[in-house]
Amino acid sequence: MAVLVRDLLEVLIVLAVGAMLVTVVRRLAAGELRVYRCSACARPTSRGYPRCRHCGSEQPDAL
Ligand SMILES: [Zn+2]
Numbered sequence: 001m002a003v004l005v006r007d008l009l010e011v012l013i014v015l016a017v018g019a020m021l022v023t024v025v026r027r028l029a030a031g032e033l034r035v036y037r038c039s040a041c042a043r044p045t046s047r048g049y050p051r052c053r054h055c056g057s058e059q060p061d062a063l
Contacts, residue, residue: 040057
């Protein structure tokens with residue numbers, strides 16, 4: 001019985017990890033692959049910041 005419970009837990013953990021991976025992959029595929037690029041140096045940066053991480057220039061459409 002204990003072995004059965006352990007196996008069930010293992011399956012649940014695998015399912016949980018699998019679901020997490022699917023969520024991450026879906027999110028990546030859904031839009032976060034569209035990398036925002038700096039208007040000055042064209043390197044990928046984050047729109048969450050008003051300035052480029054690389055060259056420090058201000059981003060016109062920063063969030
Ligand atoms: Zn830049």
